[in-house]
Amino acid sequence: MxxxxxxxxxxxxxxxGWLFYDFHNRDAIAARILNMDTSRFASRRWYYYIPAEGEPQKLVHRIEPWRCDHLPGDKHVYLPWTQQQDMLKSILSGAKKVAMQYSPNNNIPYVSIVDAGTIELIRSFGVEVVSSGDLVGRFEAHLSMDDWESHKIAGDIMQMVKDETFKEVARRIKAGEAPREVEIQNFMH
Incomplete structure (x- = not known):
């Protein structure tokens, strides 16, 4: 990260800020961006808040206090859910608008991961929740030069397959055949 x-x-x-939240390893985006260890089951909720300025904040349960230890920032440990909410409210006290893995009207289902109850909780603190979609795109959907070259090669191959397939369809129609979709699929393979 x-x-x-x-x-x-x-x-x-x-x-x-950007508030990451997970429960039961549901948020693969958070796992990838924060390099979380998903081999260990997450039985308790955890939060990681990256403010636009200042030190990140971790909020983890006492049963799994190690959950965000690899990440920079101050660690807060909660036990009862009321303490979790109080600590989260305190962590977000200076924020007016935070990004989360949320998409208004579920327009981008890939990003719409945080449950409605958690969104309601954050909003109850007087904090506006906005989509992290653009941030996710910036930190997840980028290609290395090798990736880009691979995509260009794949694009060339797809273009060739399309061109050859249409030539084959035209050839069969000119020959008086009525090609079926499955035959064309087999030709493409």
Missing amino acids: DLNAIQTALREAGVD
């Missing part, structure tokens, strides 16, 4: 890059992106986006 590149903390400086994320904080720069948050400032550019005009949001006060």
Whole structure:
């Protein structure tokens, strides 16, 4: 995780922070961006807040206090759910707008991961929740030069397959045949 890059992106986006939240390893986006160990089952909720300015904050349950130990920032440990809510409210006290893995009207289901109850909880603190979609795109959907070259090669191959397939369809029609979809699929393989 590149903390400086994320904080720069948050400032550019005009949001006060990015709140990551997970329960039962449901958020693969958070796992990849934060390099979380998903081989260990997450039986308790955890939060990781990256503010646009300042030190990140971790909120973990006492049963799994190690959950975010590999990440920078201050660690807060909760036990009862009321303490979790109080600590989370305190962590977010300076924020007016935070990004989460949420998509209004579920327009981008890939990003719409955080449950409605958690969104309601954050909003109850007077914090506006906005989609992390653009941030996810920036930190997840980028290609290395090797990736880009691979995509260009794949694109060339797909173009060739399309061209050859249409030539074959035209050939069969000119020969008086009525090609069926399954025959064309077999030709493409």
